[in-house]
Amino acid sequence: MIRRLTPSLSPGLLAIFIFVALPMLWVVRTSFNDLAQGSFIVETFTLDNYTRFLGDPWYLVNTLWFTVRIAILSTAVSVICAYPVALYIARTTGVQRNILMALIMAPLLIGLVTLVYGWIVIFRGGGLLNSLMIALNVYDEPVRYMWDIKGVVILLVYIGMPYIVLSLMDSIERISPYLVEAARNVGASPWTAFWKIVFPLTMPGLYAGLVIVFSLNFAAFAVPLMIGDSNTQMIGLVIYREALLNNDLPFASALSVIMVSVNALILVGMAVLFGRLILNRLEAKR
Amino acid sequence: MTRLDFGAVALRLFTLLMMIFLIFPILVTLVVAVNPREFILPPSGFTLDWFKAAWSSQTFLRGMGVSLVLGVVSATLANALALPAAMAMVRHDFRGKAALNLILMSPLLIPTTIFSLALYIWFVRIGYGAGLLPLFVGHTVHVMPYAMRILTASLHNFDPSYEEAARNVGAGRVRTLFSVTLPVIRTGLISSFALCFILSWNDFPISVFLAPPGWTPLPVELYSYIKFQYDAVAAALAASLILLSVVAMVILDQLAGLRRVLRS
Known part of the structure; x- marks a missing residue:
């Protein structure tokens, strides 16, 4: 079977192999090379590039830790902005819903430089x-x-928010309205119904959104390049x-x-944390 | 007033506020682009002078040409690579299918900065250096997963018995592809092409790393312009780009449903 499909699959796979897999491996190899005078790469095996970054408290604090902090902060603010919006849009119908969805998705299709x-x-x-x-x-x-981290964070929140709204809505729309109604019928307040029924069921959507947006923010380079300054040395910008x-x-x-x-480490941490959160909720319900 | 009402009103107000947040920078750009007195708000009239200036700037026109060629070529190549793969994936079950699918979607999992850097270093390594090839390869590979996703979805709704019928009455493989398969999945193909084009057209990070001198795509051109000069001509250009994106949005929404297309 796989032999018969080779002609259809191989062009795409070959493109990925030559232009994604090999280049990525070559980045790993290059990271152990040395740089001679005049920007020539010297093929060798040295850890100098790693110790230069990881052994320098300035880089660790002002680049790595700074990037982690900014990515967490802007992702968290995106979630706070996106959650109520997703709840609201999920309840709307017809024209109102179409307009709201168009507004949410517009920033995703308009170029970053334009925004x-x-x-x-x-x-x-x-x-x-x-x-x-x-x-x-x-x-x-x-x-x-402008030329400041405040502007960078606002921009990152702006770009991240639509992704979180969309992935939250995937979860919210799957929740049966009868569940909430049933909770209300047995005497739960709207707040309790939200907190005990809706909120736990949105965890998968929230998690999916967090993974995407955190990774985008952590790797951000265009936003700090255009809005930031020498005081916004996020790691993506330093790489550039x-x-x-x-x-x-x-x-x-x-x-x-x-x-x-x-x-990757942070994403693993998030997966463990979310696994725990969801498991604990299930335990508590039993 | 019960607590529920209060909650509903608060939710509504908050959503309104967030919508203003999302639309505000877009509106501001559109207003500055047609406002006769540069940057002085509120607007005092309506003019298309800034648009005329933007559309007659040699730099911008060049950038537009580059972006257009780049977008069309990479969208075409990405779809040509994705279509056969998507057909194999949808119609057959085989061992390792999920893994192959993950591999084909892998460019989505790598931060664009690192993907671009990797290609840059790779082309230096294989001795090619700066040139057009890395730029086109970068854009094509970057948009290919999006084409895969849309084409896979539209092929799911395709009934292969149409093809069998065509083959039974004597049409060859190529003939069947062009007169049966492609026309049937036309909307999928058009949406996939439109999405790939607009993603390439708007891309900044890949082009910054890979564009050779003399082949600067429009977003990079706009960036270098607003870095040094900051005027309403740039606003008119940005506004033109916004309008183009809106057109793409409408096409995608009509043909495939915007939300399905953008699902990440």
Whole structure:
């Protein structure tokens, strides 16, 4: 059977093998190479690129830990923004639902650079956000959003939110309305019904959304590049700088290996945590 | 007022606020693009001057041409690679099918930055250096999983007995493909092409890593423009791109359902 299918499957698989698998393996190999004067790669086996990053407290604090913190923060804020929206949209029907869904999905199909342009108009020193906040007396002095981590976090929340709304809705739409009704009939308050029935059943959707958005945020490089500054050294941006501006491919490769490994570790941690959460809920129900 | 009502109203208000958050930067760009007095808001009139300037800029037109060629070529190649694979996956069961599917979808699992860096290093390694090939390969491989996903979904609804019928009356393989299979899954193919095109058209990270000098796609061109110069001409260009994305959104929604297409 597989032999008969070889002609149909092999072009795609071959493309993946030559242009994804081999290049990724080659990144791992390159991370152990050395860089000679004049940006020449020297084939050798050294751990220098790793110790240069992992042995330097400055990189560890200002790049790795900083990226972890920013990714967790912006993912968490995305979830807080997305959850109520997903609950609300799941209840709507007809035209209202179509409009809301279009608004949610629009940022996913409009290019990042295009979206960033609008945000720059909003963020600038005398821009819309500062004028609005000062007019509303939220604060008196203009706040720096542009070239600052505040702007980066807002952008990451903005980009991440639609993904979480969509994956939460997958879960919410599967919940039978009769479940909530039944809980209400036996005397549960709306709040209890939500907390005991709806919330646990949205865990799979929430988890799926978290995995996607955390990974996107952890690997972010375009947003810190366009909105951030030298004070927003997220690891994706450092990889970009080392590879394209400093032409230090071995170091950029080592950083990539570190980034993927740390991301994988955090995802494993999340899987364990969510497994526990769901299991505990099931235990409690028994 | 019961607590339930209060909750419902709060939920509604919060959703409204979030929708404003999502749409605001898009609206701001559109308004700045047609506002005669540069950046002075609220708008004081309507002008298409910025659009004229943007559409007559040599840099932008060049970038547009590059993005157009890149988008069409990579969407075509991605679909040509994905279609036979999707057909094999949908119609046959074999050992290791799930694993093969995962491999074909793997570009989605790798951060774009690292995928682009890997290709960049790989092409340096095989001695190719900077050129057009890495850029086109990068875009094609990046959008291929999306084509796989849409084509797989549309082939699930396809009845293979149509093909058998065509073969029975003497049509060859190629003839059957072009006069039966492709017309039947037309909407799937068009949506897949549209999605691949728009993803390539909007891509920034892959192009930043892989575009050779003289072949700068539009998003990278727009980025280098707004890095140094910040005016309403850029707004008009951004607005044009927004309108194009809206067109793509409508096409995708009509043909395949936007939500199914974007499922991550």
